[in-house]
Amino acid sequence: MNRILSLVNKLADKHSLELSEYEELIEFRNDESAKLLRTLAVNIRHKIYGHDIYIRGLIEITNICKNDCLYCGIRKSNTNCERYRLSPDEIIACSDEGYELGFRTFVLQGGEDSFFDDNILGGIVREIKARHSDCAITLSMGERSYESYKYLRDCGADRYLLRHETADRDHYMKLHPQSMSYDNRMKCLRELRGLGYQVGCGFMVGSPFQTVKTLARDLKFIEEFKPEMCGIGPFIAHKDTPFRDYPSGTLELTCYLLSIIRLIHPPVLLPSTTALGTINPLGREKGIMSGANVVMPNLSPVSVRKKYELYDNKICTGEESAQCRECLTQRMKSIGYNVVISRGDIYTFTHEASSESASVTL
Ligand code: 5AD
Ligand code: FES
Numbered sequence: 001m002n003r004i005l006s007l008v009n010k011l012a013d014k015h016s017l018e019l020s021e022y023e024e025l026i027e028f029r030n031d032e033s034a035k036l037l038r039t040l041a042v043n044i045r046h047k048i049y050g051h052d053i054y055i056r057g058l059i060e061i062t063n064i065c066k067n068d069c070l071y072c073g074i075r076k077s078n079t080n081c082e083r084y085r086l087s088p089d090e091i092i093a094c095s096d097e098g099y100e101l102g103f104r105t106f107v108l109q110g111g112e113d114s115f116f117d118d119n120i121l122g123g124i125v126r127e128i129k130a131r132h133s134d135c136a137i138t139l140s141m142g143e144r145s146y147e148s149y150k151y152l153r154d155c156g157a158d159r160y161l162l163r164h165e166t167a168d169r170d171h172y173m174k175l176h177p178q179s180m181s182y183d184n185r186m187k188c189l190r191e192l193r194g195l196g197y198q199v200g201c202g203f204m205v206g207s208p209f210q211t212v213k214t215l216a217r218d219l220k221f222i223e224e225f226k227p228e229m230c231g232i233g234p235f236i237a238h239k240d241t242p243f244r245d246y247p248s249g250t251l252e253l254t255c256y257l258l259s260i261i262r263l264i265h266p267p268v269l270l271p272s273t274t275a276l277g278t279i280n281p282l283g284r285e286k287g288i289m290s291g292a293n294v295v296m297p298n299l300s301p302v303s304v305r306k307k308y309e310l311y312d313n314k315i316c317t318g319e320e321s322a323q324c325r326e327c328l329t330q331r332m333k334s335i336g337y338n339v340v341i342s343r344g345d346i347y348t349f350t351h352e353a354s355s356e357s358a359s360v361t362l
Contacts (some may be wrong), residue, residue: 004033011263012040016223022216025260026253034256041259041291044266049293053337054269054344055328056138057103057299057321059094060308061086065111067142068177069165071207073238073309074111080240084304085115088124094321095128098299099135101325102341107161107296109140116141118148122155129156136343138200143184146191153195160192161200163231166207167221168214175207189225198346200229200269205257206249207235215257223264228346229294230261230268233275236311251280255290262291267347269294278315284328285335294344295332297324 001009007025011017017025025033062085063074074081086094095106106128110116125137139152140161149160164185166172172182192199203218204210222230234249254276261270271294272287280286284295298305298316305317316324329339 004028004030005036008033008036008040011037011260012044015264015266017219019216019220022219022260023212026215026256027212029256034252034259037256037259037263038290041262042289045262045291045293048267048347051337052293052340052342053288053332054105054294054342055103055325055339056105056107056271056294056296056344057095057098057101058107058109058296059086059091059098060110060298060300060304061091061108062110062113062116063304063308064113064115065142066114067112067180069180070175070177070242071204071235071238071311073241073311075241078238078240081309082307084307085110085113086301086304088120088127090301091124092127092131094299094301095132095135097321099132101299101322102339103299103325104132104134104341104343105136105138105159106299107138107140109161110142112142118151122152125152125155125157134343136345140200143180143188146195149188149192149195149197153197157197159198159200159229161202161229161231162188162192163200163202163204164189164218164221165203166210166214167203167217171207171209171211171214174209193225198228199225200231201225201227202229202231204235204249204275205232205254206247208243208246210235219257219260219264222261222268226265226268228269229271230265231271231273232257232261233273234279236275236278236313238309238311248279251276251283251286254283255286258287258290258292269344269346271296274298274315275311278311278313285331288332288337289335295328295339297321297328299324 068075136158138159169182270292272284272292276283
């Protein structure tokens with residue numbers, strides 16, 4: 001068999017490749033390797049999660065941010081960004097509405113906004129948990145101290161999303177201001193893991209200065225860290241950022257990487273992202289058909305949606321939450337998948353698992 005297809009098979013067997021092999025797999029990709037990766041990724045996903053798709057209700061709680069990431073539309077230097085923050089009551093109302101719509105995971109995402117200190121954010125987490133005890137809470141609020149992560153975990157937060165953005169130190173420095181560091185990002189991820197959070201990392205596909213080498217490092221990092229969740233989506237330029245003139249990441253490479261990540265870490269919870277739906281009208285469907293198993297409809301109040309603009313032309317900014325939920329349910333149905341009402345925790349191998357599950361090599 002040719003070299004690239006044997007790499008795909010090796011990955012499916014061993015869930016691991018050498019750094020140089022990941023580079024080859026990306027550099028010399030072709031339609032055949034993409035098709036084989038997709039087939040193997042979808043197969044193993046079906047063995048673990050069947051045709052179930054998990055949904056997460058995304059609540060964008062603030063677009064105020066002290067950071068200045070060069071790619072991001074809500075960076076502090078963007079004076080054209082109209083700032084907002086939701087009040088604790090508004091956030092809790094979004095979760096109530098989401099619960100009625102069948103969401104059992106809420107993702108509170110925002111910029112690094114000092115208003116949401118431990119007291120305020122912890123209070124919100126406690127209140128949502130008190131009202132909806134069968135739900136998981138995911139935080140996506142950036143870099144915080146160990147003590148803060150610990151406190152929020154004690155308040156009931158179950159999961160934390162903090163994309164590593166790139167596993168290459170030099171690349172990290174080109175995407176971020178000097179005040180931010182690769183080491184601190186990695187330290188946060190390790191601390192979150194140590195505190196018992198289910199942790200999500202991830203990166204943008206096609207970010208400026210990304211190379212086959214940096215992508216191979218991302219894959220090696222994922223192989224070693226084994227995140228419970230992994231968010232990847234195409235980079236899309238925002239007109240008011242220094243990266244305004246850079247091209248978007250592609251649907252093709254994003255789907256290729258989704259398949260690879262599924263094979264590296266079969267049980268990973270892998271969203272088909274809004275950014276993927278933004279660069280192609282059927283992007284989210286194609287992401288699922290490449291091995292993703294999560295979608296994250298927007299639960300933010302429509303009045304603020306347009307303001308949480310990380311990149312240009314973001315979709316779903318005009319629809320009510322119920323419309324977004326329904327739209328995604330239909331989209332998943334159209335490709336043979338079912339959105340389920342579930343917390344959607346990561347599959348873990350247990351002795352009670354059925355013999356069929358036990359035959360899955362994880
Ligand atoms: N294009 C695509 N994704 C982006 N993000 C931030 N800015 C952009 C952009 N211009 C992603 C980052 C961040 C997540 C919340 O959104 O990876 O971690
Ligand atoms: Fe939001 Fe389709 S998912 S409108």
